[in-house]
Amino acid sequence: MIDVAIMGHGVVGSGVAEILINHNERISKRVKNDVNVKYILDLRDFDSLPYSEKFIKDFNIILSDADVKVVAEVMGGVNPAYDFVKKCLASGKSVVTSNKELVAAKGAELIKIAEDNNVNFLFEASVGGGIPVLRPMTQCMSANEIDEIWGILNGTTNYILNKMIVDNMDFDTALKLAQDLGFAEKDPTADIEGHDACRKVCILAALGFGKHVYPNQVKTEGITKITLDDVAYADSFGCVIKLIGHAKKLKNGKITASVAPTLVSRDCILSGVNGVFNAVMLNGDQTGEVVFYGKGAGKEATASAVVADIMDCIKHINARKYLSWEDGDNDYVDIAHDPKTRLFVLLKSEDFDGLLKQWSEIFGENIQNVKNEETGEIAFITDTDFESKLREKLSLFKNGISVKTLKTML
């Protein structure tokens, strides 16, 4: 028999408990061992559950029980999760977690502690909820050098953008609807400002490229400034706007990492990832592009990924899984944009005739563009390698012209 402890009984934690308890036979059979949920740590009272007797409020009971070999940390947040996880690993317990904030902030350190203590630290659920991503990335693609990663990593923003694209609903209305439906939190900042996606980019980049990337190294922009006009312009270029997390290896050994609203061609499979679904696309030097798609959040989906990690720990109770990276450093992430990115540019002026004249002088007419006399706007998409030139060219425009740029995946 293997004793397991669950730290946290919120949305994901209760899902983990329910799967482990309700589907115990299936799971025990598959790991060829009896799996027993011994403790559930939560400060709240849960008196009326069929497994209420398992609840404890003192973390030290788990820590000091040598029979507990695997601990699931599903509390969320960096503290006290960080302290608890560190202590569990150091005392020879494997830990699995769905906590992206913790992994993005402390992953390299916790992996090192796990290695030093010959236990496992797994976190499949921290990226893409129930979508298998991290394990296939490291195992199935182990013969590859991964050089670029793109992801639709946040269901809330994808739902909102989808409503804007399909139903022509403005941002505020779509956010309100997402909140009413439970797809967005009361304080939606972490989602709509891109912080949640940023943490997942950190984890994907670390695992894909081998060095820790810290959230403050990722240029992060949310979707709050996206308008229905942007959506319409994107459509006229055959694109939809998605919040894309992106990381890429550069030739100088550094990487770029960003989260930004991005124009995605309707020909790209990621353009069809709608609603609360998530997807991660990887480019391997042997496989080319590979995509993993599914529900990026939700109780059952995320909990099933946590349980799969628990099962993997049980099957490898005396073996180490190869899921690791080194610590990063300050200048590992290049703050400049990837120079290969094409940009969507929207110029606007109250003096549209003046704008037109300058536009044809500075850019010429050989760039495909959309003009809107009514709003005084010209929209176009630049070539690659254009960003530095763009800044120079834009500086030639006279005052009174506003400029908005968005990244593209074109």
Next chain:
Amino acid sequence: MIDVAIMGHGVVGSGVAEILINHNERISKRVKNDVNVKYILDLRDFDSLPYSEKFIKDFNIILSDADVKVVAEVMGGVNPAYDFVKKCLASGKSVVTSNKELVAAKGAELIKIAEDNNVNFLFEASVGGGIPVLRPMTQCMSANEIDEIWGILNGTTNYILNKMIVDNMDFDTALKLAQDLGFAEKDPTADIEGHDACRKVCILAALGFGKHVYPNQVKTEGITKITLDDVAYADSFGCVIKLIGHAKKLKNGKITASVAPTLVSRDCILSGVNGVFNAVMLNGDQTGEVVFYGKGAGKEATASAVVADIMDCIKHINARKYLSWEDGDNDYVDIAHDPKTRLFVLLKSEDFDGLLKQWSEIFGENIQNVKNEETGEIAFITDTDFESKLREKLSLFKNGISVKTLKTML
């Protein structure tokens, strides 16, 4: 050091050799062991390769060399691969293969031999080429009960259908183009008649549902009867036609399994899988729908999946991977269609007025339909649970009316 043998030096085999030899440092580092390609078995001569000294023509050299711990079978076909693989497993060597025909025909038996000899038999490359599917299905989704599987499993047919849909090219022209571009073989039967996809459905169903499914148990239909008119009708219902491999658990403990051209809604992510790309969609009771997407064939992609399996065998040289199923039986696969399937129906008559009259008498007008007076056709999509009723209703039509039906994923 770990000695590896490669049996076969065709497209995939040469790819495996090249990755293992050219990227040896990367791979050895990742498995924490020196990986050495000791033998390559092929009856042909390869004198001018940088690794020509590794070639042998006698299988028994591999079999009798106790240092060879892992063998990659990339010859294709059931014979002599079956005999060679059996002997390798029985003598304590782990085997990896890309050979879908072998796994579909002999998987259960070979898995059993591997288990009895405490070695591994892995075959990630046999489904979806370079796309990670089998391992995430069994490991990451291990907390799930998988109940339905759909796949676009053959790049050749997907390329042809895509040409028909996007470029309005007829079947024969698209097939010719695919052959000219190397996407279809000179004898394209195995692809266009669905046999290749059928083998992959067998493997997916076996792994997903736990019992071997044999190719002759899968109702298999190719794409040769699909016309540009079908494509246009599908479009008018918001669908594209894809060759879908499908397997589903039924309530009676049996399963259904089929390969058939199928109408897929443009809202479904599988509708965006174009060209030579493949995708597998699984439904798990906890995760909901999960999709894996990428290149389903090609030298590097497929070889990289074989190499990943070799690496996994090396890392687990003394441990068994949990990738298995039991043998199936004759009545495990239900020969009837899944009753929940909606069908696309196309009725045609030279007497269009007579057809219209009978149509409104037999079906009424409350089914959405498309009428084409010029061709004398009426197209419509049935409700679910309609198949038996449909046959009954169709029998009411008078002579001179032709009927074509296609499955849908609606």
